[in-house]
Amino acid sequence: MSRSSEQSPQGGFRARLHTIIFEADTPAGKAFDVALLWAIVFSIAAVMLESVSSIRVRYASALQVAEWFFTIIFALEYVLRLIAVRRPLDYARSFFGLVDLLAILPSFLSVIFPGAQTLLVVRVLRLLRVFRVLKLGHLLGQAEVLLTALRASRGKIIVFLGFVLTVDVVMGAIMYLVEGEQHGFDSIPRSMYWAIVTMTTVGFGDITPKTVPGQFIASVLMIMGYGILAVPTGIVSVELAAATKQRPDTQACPGCGAQGHDLDARYCKTCGTALDWTSAKTAG
Amino acid sequence: MSRSSEQSPQGGFRARLHTIIFEADTPAGKAFDVALLWAIVFSIAAVMLESVSSIRVRYASALQVAEWFFTIIFALEYVLRLIAVRRPLDYARSFFGLVDLLAILPSFLSVIFPGAQTLLVVRVLRLLRVFRVLKLGHLLGQAEVLLTALRASRGKIIVFLGFVLTVDVVMGAIMYLVEGEQHGFDSIPRSMYWAIVTMTTVGFGDITPKTVPGQFIASVLMIMGYGILAVPTGIVSVELAAATKQRPDTQACPGCGAQGHDLDARYCKTCGTALDWTSAKTAG
């Protein structure tokens, strides 16, 4: 929550600036956000188009104009943000502060160091700025449920990934032995790359087993990977079900305030107080 | 429900026509539906066969005869439908009205504009007319459960797709830098196409990483995509479970207010009170 370090002063120019740039409650703030969103989308589109060599050659100057237009806009916005917050250094060091800087730095660096052209691709990180603009009220709740589910299944997912990586290393070594360099399995790391491609059911087909034992081992690995796919899905399903279930307990215990009771609970599971007065009376 | 705007008049030719064409309760209505279904299936088959060049050359005239046969049938049906409904314009503007028009338009247009041959492929949309014929009583309930589940998980799915697209753009930019044009990653959009092919575990293999760091990043992306696959599945599972459960849940016990009874429950599972007054009387 970088917001807390950006508390707006009670009056003056900075307060108004802060309301426009950092908040979206006022018409001016909303207009600023929408304008910024479009600027980000078009600037990303420009970066993408520039990477297509035929377009880069033909529309070189137009793209450069667009690039500097967006860079100057984002640079202005960055300066305004620094002015609007009370502690500029805290903002500059925050995650979104760094993303804001990375959005403009490559263009300036490419002027100073002519060899830093590849840095321009870094501008694609401007996409992350979208998340700052989109405060997306109702979606945040959904994202939180997803995150709760993923956080709850963290332990199981680590165990699962450890198992997958172990199978991957061992299978990579086996296939390196069985198929050998003449069939594309020319090192253990490459065999491991193949094992991951196979286990995740991606199956590029750039490296494939050619010998009969190799194809047999690959078949075992594929069926294993197929079955293993069931495990993370099961984990997330169960945790999502739990995370979804937890919400309806807007029913906080009147005695101790504890939450997380089951839907059919009649007494608080922490202090034993009757939870729902109406149904308690009927029962009594 | 375009049905409401097509209320049949209480008597006359139009009423009988409406019953035959739009309903399936009478023997004539059923026969009409079955005939239409076969006409659609055969006409789609004709469009498909025509797209195979060897068949198009050899059976050109037979296919053209079939095509005009089906076009005239569908055109007649379209006219009859316009006559049968009280407000023809409402029908013509409805979803199925447009599909019915698209089913016959391309054939007529290809006569007027000789260059509109490619429009003929649009005739494949006739397939959508199948859904009009199949009123599929008991399947509609199932489709509704599925739709309820998908609608309930809309928020989570948008968050999920936003995350997938962000990873896709960032990964596309990284692979464009790491692998470069000589290995097929010749623009950011193409790299993004590759990232989607990889993340969804499709893995065509038309573009594949060749360098060691590229293969390492691809491996991370694959395992990530593999794990991410678990999220939509979990979302839909949980919402489907809720949608399936919800139906019986409207039945709260009149005695103690308990919910979650099975569809065939006649007495409350918590307090034993009769659940449904009508069936309770029959039982008593």
Add this chain to the structure above:
Amino acid sequence: MSRSSEQSPQGGFRARLHTIIFEADTPAGKAFDVALLWAIVFSIAAVMLESVSSIRVRYASALQVAEWFFTIIFALEYVLRLIAVRRPLDYARSFFGLVDLLAILPSFLSVIFPGAQTLLVVRVLRLLRVFRVLKLGHLLGQAEVLLTALRASRGKIIVFLGFVLTVDVVMGAIMYLVEGEQHGFDSIPRSMYWAIVTMTTVGFGDITPKTVPGQFIASVLMIMGYGILAVPTGIVSVELAAATKQRPDTQACPGCGAQGHDLDARYCKTCGTALDWTSAKTAG
């Protein structure tokens, strides 16, 4: 249940034969089943090895000996089965009767019609005979739970398949238009094959989009297919959970004998009788 039509007579040679061949309760019956299982496995292995051209050339005579050895064994077994049952025709017409016949017919036919060599592959159907031998007590219960779940989700799966096929036809037609014959999408059926390969995330890569709009449409199809994969999984999960839940209700109502009560049910949902005497007393 073809067993009911094969009731063993109360005495004599046929009864003993029936016990040995059709049942597995006696030591002789068990020994027969084990021997048959090995014969099936080895005979399938022989068919497979024969299909490998290098082995077929080198071990031609050995394979032919093995083939006739197994054919004669299975023919003898078929005759014994015909003798052992009371109504041979009923057996011959049953599913397993036909499989038993198909297991021996190709070998004999290949002698009479020299061109019927390809029929020999039909012998692989001998594999189905394994299911006759494996009566697999405890696994049958599990299979039944799976079947119950699949049968319960039949409606939803039909709706789902209908949707997948519609998307497939429409996408096939679109890609045929967009990519055209020069990129491998040379007919609508072939484009549909590609659409299925892509949507199911198989991704062979034998046909791939080359144009930018084609790759964009393919990306949409892939993400759609990825998300759609969640639907059948969710369906089966929910129905499996229901099918599994149903089992624990060994708790039949003492009043009306109804089953399928929830685990926390205290009163029969059909007749309202208290379900569990012990907990009913404690509650009272």
Add this chain to the structure above:
Amino acid sequence: MSRSSEQSPQGGFRARLHTIIFEADTPAGKAFDVALLWAIVFSIAAVMLESVSSIRVRYASALQVAEWFFTIIFALEYVLRLIAVRRPLDYARSFFGLVDLLAILPSFLSVIFPGAQTLLVVRVLRLLRVFRVLKLGHLLGQAEVLLTALRASRGKIIVFLGFVLTVDVVMGAIMYLVEGEQHGFDSIPRSMYWAIVTMTTVGFGDITPKTVPGQFIASVLMIMGYGILAVPTGIVSVELAAATKQRPDTQACPGCGAQGHDLDARYCKTCGTALDWTSAKTAG
């Protein structure tokens, strides 16, 4: 639990050695484990780098030094382990004893038998030693839940795999007939490999159907495989949900016998009685 057979004597050098090598409670034991973990990781990295031919040629001597350094460390550790336990033979025969031996044997064998170079890949099994070091307190509980779920679904998974293999054999035979040797389906085993590649949605694309009937059968197989993928996921989801739920379930309410309380519940959610006597006393 090989620990029970390695009970440490109450005093002396062996006891201290055992505490350091086999346990992780003391600072010395922890330091030993961390050092061992790094040694394993670096030694695996060395084996992997050695398999890359360009690195093997350039850094041959450095890799050989590293290899012997790790081999001697692991050999010393193996001898110390033999000394530290009371029954060395029991340790040597245990799973981890064998892994420890396999970690050092290949290096020594490659000196005696110059042809045993390929045995060096076996050293990758050193990875399994990581599991000995990582006692991973809190993750073990998670792994146990996963194992419980997989064990509970064993029956269903066997039925499922049996079905998959049967479809695979039959489909392999059909595609061998339909496509034939000229399209890469040159034997039934190879066709079966293709069928597994297709059904598991891996889709390498090294073998693909070329004929129209072949592509049609492949489409059916793909959609089947896609739907079948739902089954193991559903199985594992349901069993995982059961395994996660089971833990708290042992706690039945002493007042009314109700089960299914949450892990943190102190009072019965149905009747309000205190659930756990110890914590009830503390609360009172």
